[in-house]
Amino acid sequence: MDAFLLQILNGLDKGGAYALIALGLTLVFGTLGVVNFAHGALFMLGAFVAVSVQNLLTISKKVKDESITFFDAYKETPYLEIWWGDTGTALIDYAVPISIVIAIPVMLLIGLAVERGLVRHFYKREHADQILVTFGLAIVLQEIIKANYGANPIPVGAPDIVAGSANIGALFGIEGLVYPWWRMIYLLFSAVIIAGVFAFLHLTTFGMVVRAGMHDRETVGLLGINIERRFTIVFGLATIVIGLAGVMYTPILPPDYHMGMDFLVLSFVVVVVGGMGSLPGAVAAGFLLGILQSFFSMNEVKSILPGIDQIIIYLIAVIILLVRPRGLMGKD
Amino acid sequence: MQTIITSSRTRDTIILALFALIVLTAPLWGQLIGAGYPDLLQKFAIFGLFAIGYNIMFGLTGYLSFGHAAFLGVGSYTAVWSFKLLSMNAIPAVLFAILLSGLFAAAIGFLSLRRTGIYFSILTLAFAQMSYNLAYSVLTPITNGETGLRVLRDDPRVIDTALGIQVGSSPLSDFFGLTLTGYPGFYFCAVMLILGFWFSLKIFRSPYGMKLLAIKSNQVRMEYTGFNTRPYLLSAFVISGMYAGLAGSLMAITDPLAGAERMQWTASGEVVLMTILGGLGTLFGPILGATTIKYFENIFSAFNEQVLHQAFDFLPQVLTDLMVAITSPFVGEGWHLTLGVLFMIIIIFIPGGLIEGIERFRRLFRRRHQPPGENPPGSRSHSSRGPAT
Amino acid sequence: MSDILDIHNVNKTFGGLRALSDIHLQIEEGTIHAIIGPNGAGKSTLLNCCIGRLVPDTGTVTFNGQSMIGLQPWDINHAGMVRVFQTPEIFPDLPLLQNVMIPALAKRDGTFCFNPLRSLAGEKTIYKEAMTALADVGLDQLCNQHAGSISRGDKRRLELAMGLIQHPKLLLLDEPTAGMSRHDTNRTIELLQKIKERGMTKVIIEHDMHVVFSLADQISVLAQGQIIETGTPEEIKNSAKVKEAYLGEADNA
Numbered sequence: 001m002d003a004f005l006l007q008i009l010n011g012l013d014k015g016g017a018y019a020l021i022a023l024g025l026t027l028v029f030g031t032l033g034v035v036n037f038a039h040g041a042l043f044m045l046g047a048f049v050a051v052s053v054q055n056l057l058t059i060s061k062k063v064k065d066e067s068i069t070f071f072d073a074y075k076e077t078p079y080l081e082i083w084w085g086d087t088g089t090a091l092i093d094y095a096v097p098i099s100i101v102i103a104i105p106v107m108l109l110i111g112l113a114v115e116r117g118l119v120r121h122f123y124k125r126e127h128a129d130q131i132l133v134t135f136g137l138a139i140v141l142q143e144i145i146k147a148n149y150g151a152n153p154i155p156v157g158a159p160d161i162v163a164g165s166a167n168i169g170a171l172f173g174i175e176g177l178v179y180p181w182w183r184m185i186y187l188l189f190s191a192v193i194i195a196g197v198f199a200f201l202h203l204t205t206f207g208m209v210v211r212a213g214m215h216d217r218e219t220v221g222l223l224g225i226n227i228e229r230r231f232t233i234v235f236g237l238a239t240i241v242i243g244l245a246g247v248m249y250t251p252i253l254p255p256d257y258h259m260g261m262d263f264l265v266l267s268f269v270v271v272v273v274g275g276m277g278s279l280p281g282a283v284a285a286g287f288l289l290g291i292l293q294s295f296f297s298m299n300e301v302k303s304i305l306p307g308i309d310q311i312i313i314y315l316i317a318v319i320i321l322l323v324r325p326r327g328l329m330g331k332d
Numbered sequence: 333m334q335t336i337i338t339s340s341r342t343r344d345t346i347i348l349a350l351f352a353l354i355v356l357t358a359p360l361w362g363q364l365i366g367a368g369y370p371d372l373l374q375k376f377a378i379f380g381l382f383a384i385g386y387n388i389m390f391g392l393t394g395y396l397s398f399g400h401a402a403f404l405g406v407g408s409y410t411a412v413w414s415f416k417l418l419s420m421n422a423i424p425a426v427l428f429a430i431l432l433s434g435l436f437a438a439a440i441g442f443l444s445l446r447r448t449g450i451y452f453s454i455l456t457l458a459f460a461q462m463s464y465n466l467a468y469s470v471l472t473p474i475t476n477g478e479t480g481l482r483v484l485r486d487d488p489r490v491i492d493t494a495l496g497i498q499v500g501s502s503p504l505s506d507f508f509g510l511t512l513t514g515y516p517g518f519y520f521c522a523v524m525l526i527l528g529f530w531f532s533l534k535i536f537r538s539p540y541g542m543k544l545l546a547i548k549s550n551q552v553r554m555e556y557t558g559f560n561t562r563p564y565l566l567s568a569f570v571i572s573g574m575y576a577g578l579a580g581s582l583m584a585i586t587d588p589l590a591g592a593e594r595m596q597w598t599a600s601g602e603v604v605l606m607t608i609l610g611g612l613g614t615l616f617g618p619i620l621g622a623t624t625i626k627y628f629e630n631i632f633s634a635f636n637e638q639v640l641h642q643a644f645d646f647l648p649q650v651l652t653d654l655m656v657a658i659t660s661p662f663v664g665e666g667w668h669l670t671l672g673v674l675f676m677i678i679i680i681f682i683p684g685g686l687i688e689g690i691e692r693f694r695r696l697f698r699r700r701h702q703p704p705g706e707n708p709p710g711s712r713s714h715s716s717r718g719p720a721t
Numbered sequence: 722m723s724d725i726l727d728i729h730n731v732n733k734t735f736g737g738l739r740a741l742s743d744i745h746l747q748i749e750e751g752t753i754h755a756i757i758g759p760n761g762a763g764k765s766t767l768l769n770c771c772i773g774r775l776v777p778d779t780g781t782v783t784f785n786g787q788s789m790i791g792l793q794p795w796d797i798n799h800a801g802m803v804r805v806f807q808t809p810e811i812f813p814d815l816p817l818l819q820n821v822m823i824p825a826l827a828k829r830d831g832t833f834c835f836n837p838l839r840s841l842a843g844e845k846t847i848y849k850e851a852m853t854a855l856a857d858v859g860l861d862q863l864c865n866q867h868a869g870s871i872s873r874g875d876k877r878r879l880e881l882a883m884g885l886i887q888h889p890k891l892l893l894l895d896e897p898t899a900g901m902s903r904h905d906t907n908r909t910i911e912l913l914q915k916i917k918e919r920g921m922t923k924v925i926i927e928h929d930m931h932v933v934f935s936l937a938d939q940i941s942v943l944a945q946g947q948i949i950e951t952g953t954p955e956e957i958k959n960s961a962k963v964k965e966a967y968l969g970e971a972d973n974a
Contacts, residue, residue: 035450118676118680121680127449127450128394128396128453129679129683131396131450131453132396132604132608132675132679133676133679133680135601135604135675136672136673136675136676136679137672137676138672139601139668139669139671139672139675140669140672140673140676143666143668143669143672144661144669146665146666146668147661147665147666147669261598265457265458265461265597268454268457269454269458272451272454276450306470307465307466307469307470307471310462310465310466310468310469310470311461311462311465311466314458314459314461314462314465315458315462317454317455317458318443318455318458318459318462321447321451321454321455321458322443322446322447322455325447325451340842341840341842341843531837534837534838534840535837537840537841537842538836538837538838538839538840538841539822539826539830539834539836539839539841539844539847540834540835540836540837540839541837541841542815542819542822542823542826542841543823543826545812545814545815546812546815546819546823548814549812549813549814549815550810550811550812550813552810553810553811553812554823555793555794555795556772556794556795556798556804556806556810557795557798557823557824557827557883557887558795558798558799558824558827558828558831558832558887559795559827559832559833560793560795560832560833563833563835564833567835571837
């Protein structure tokens with residue numbers, strides 16, 4: 001039972017990530033009608049914002065190590081530490097939270113540039129063309145990252161204060177049930193972002209127009225509403241969401257240039273399971289698939305169905321697409 | 333543009349003969365462009381076949397599949413197993429690879445073709461990822477996981493043993509005694525490529541091919557015209573899967589080894605790139621695209637800053653440094669960046685690929701030499717993806 | 722003469738809206754039968770029920786003694802009932818010639834025929850047939866043009882040629898002259914009269930009374946999902962019911 005509970009918890013934070021990624025993807029598909037294969041690459045860019053911030057904060061110079069007295073030893077010491085002492089160290093420690101603040105404008109700019117420069121010209125082209133050109137963009141983005149950051153994963157740590165695990169078992173009176181703090185934070189974070197996006201779409205006039213656009217794009221266009229500008233903003237919003245998802249994911253998975261492609265397939269699977277263009281569907285499917293994946297990774301399950309953990313997500317996607325082609329919550 | 337109906341059989345025979353001539357003399361002209369060695373020429377042929385086959389699905393029917401790398405992988409594994417169990421002869425390896433990848437494609441196609449458009453693409457993507465993940469995990473007894481499947485000296489090889497054929501410590505594939513390394517290996521691939529091209533030409537010129545194009549143009553209308561489109565799509569999918577399997581087996585024949593990385597969906601992305609770059613739905617486009625990509629991959633990967641410095645040496649020092657700084661991210665390790673940029677440019681500006689580019693260039697040239705007002709016959713008006721020679 | 726198409730007790734509702742109610746209609750073999758009615762009367766719905774695009778809630782559609790309900794579109798086509806669409810449904814990326822060859826091949830090859838080694842250039846009979854069909858509608862000059870690039874009127878005539886080449890037992894024409902100029906309309910009427918001798922049964926859905934009265938042997942009037950009158954053009958002209966429901970409305974407009 002403990003193991004089972006733990007798997008659900010593990011699945012929840014994974015599900016949070018899936019839901020966030022799928023949310024942006026389906027937002028773009030639902031409003032703009034664009035199949036964005038560069039979405040995973042944007043997730044990767046978000047993660048590399050965190051890497052860059054960490055790199056910036058830890059720009060160092062060689063300082064003589066005073067603790068070693070019998071020969072001249074030097075160690076790399078970040079400027080921040082030299083200037084501000086403990087405050088500086090604390091700043092470095094909080095690289096990821098700082099990245100969130102920085103990622104918002106950075107990702108917004110990237111999103112606007114991509115939409116204005118590229119995606120906009122593909123609204124009227126076939127889905128296949130959209131897939132291909134954004135796939136090309138994804139390659140370009142990941143290669144730029146590879147050229148600048150190398151091919152190896154770069155670890156980015158969570159702040160020390162949340163580095164460990166929470167003994168949440170104590171709450172339920174279960175022995176030895178621990179859950180990493182950061183994963184819990186990720187789960188909360190994704191819940192907040194998802195709630196934020198939904199609030200934005202349901203409580204603002206802008207959001208209402210966007211939702212109307214998702215429902216029936218042509219009619220909204222006929223109403224004389226400047227749809228183009230709204231599309232740009234929606235794309236920017238989706239890019240921020242995916243970027244933040246990437247920033248926050250870095251302590252869980254050290255980012256490398258290829259992570260975008262890995263998450264891209266997953267995010268599409270989540271979106272089709274939820275129903276293309278359905279936001280609640282994307283969120284529900286994200287959590288559902290996250291939990292199922294954790295569940296099927298249990299040794300007890302794997303011993304009955306070997307290899308099932310490797311394919312379960314795709315298997316579900318295939319079944320959903322064949323049996324219920326509009327997904328769990330898609331509209332017909 | 334040459335429409336299917338007006339092209340005569342004689343013309344096709346000439347096309348085929350010319351194609352065969354170009355392929356078979358590749359070692360000669362390859363030398364002129366610095367590609368005159370079998371390893372690279374082989375790659376041209378193998379990826380050319382892969383792209384030609386892919387084009388039969390995506391180019392003719394318009395269904396974008398991301399699953400073809402899986403068929404390539406199946407072809408490779410089958411060929412290596414044929415080497416291990418039956419014989420080092422390439423013929424059974426090729427035949428079994430085509431057969432098995434065809435069956436595999438039939439199964440995946442049967443399910444995936446229940447959906448159209450983006451849903452079809454995602455279904456093939458999901459199947460490809462499943463195959464890839466399984467090849468790395470549970471199927472390790474068949475695929476040998478990350479290490480890759482290789483031919484060993486003490487494999488059973490029942491046919492070879494029965495015929496008393498001995499192999500060395502690292503067995504190589506052969507064609508009835510002729511070891512398929514170096515140029516013999518290339519020529520084996522070349523013959524397969526010519527056969528593959530011939531079949532593709534036949535499809536392009538057949539009523540069957542025209543119906544596939546019609547499905548791409550308006551599938552609903554096809555159904556109301558009296559055609560059940562599913563078997564058409566499935567047969568095209570299986571054929572293109574067999575091409576992928578053949579290409580996979582040739583990879584194993586020229587280098588008796590098979591690894592799961594060939595099955596990853598991004599490997600399918602590469603064949604999409606080749607087809608698009610050359611010219612989707614055209615006869616020569618895919619092979620042109622495959623050759624171009626593999627050729628420049630070879631050249632660009634070999635470039636480094638030193639080579640660049642030499643190349644820009646004629647410029648003043650400051651400019652040389654500048655040019656090197658600008659170009660160096662695009663060469664060597666950064667070749668994929670060049671490829672990505674090139675690919676985007678093609679999709680945005682010339683969706684018809686290199687073939688359309690050449691066509692436009694020719695038209696431009698012809699127009700200059702023609703009295704104004706006289707349009708060259710068959711100027712392509714609206715469709716960038718129609719059939720072409 | 723026997724009835725080739727028998728629509729019996731067909732009902733169809735969309736949500737709460739009753740699109741068709743208790744439709745009974747017999748089409749006699751060899752005639753041209755027009756279905757007229759105001760906008761939204763259910764003409765296209767009725768046609769869609771015949772062709773298998775919609776499944777009626779109740780009732781039967783029997784064509785040539787065979788029930789059409791639940792059949793696939795290609796099976797209905799091969800049974801001999803062919804529809805010419807209102808908005809041109811053509812193959813825009815193919816030349817006109819191939820647009821017409823494809824239905825001819827459907828007639829010959831059936832629902833599926835795998836012949837990748839056969840040469841299209843060798844299909845002399847099909848080629849001739851297609852050229853004749855194009856000449857019938859006056860498009861033979863354009864045979865190598867892409868169908869997507871021709872004018873809307875030409876597209877509709879191409880569509881007609883695609884239907885005629887299959888020599889269907891029953892041709893369903895959905896507003897064959899809608900959106901055409903007077904000149905093009907007259908040419909289409911001429912064409913339809915010319916092929917009347919071929920003995921093909923036709924059902925025409927039409928708005929243009931000029932077309933209807935110059936072609937039809939029988940006319941059915943559809944209003945609010947019901948057939949209110951069926952008869953010869955003369956009978957329809959003099960019917961009080963029709964005047965009230967349809968022609969009267971036209972007078973007011």
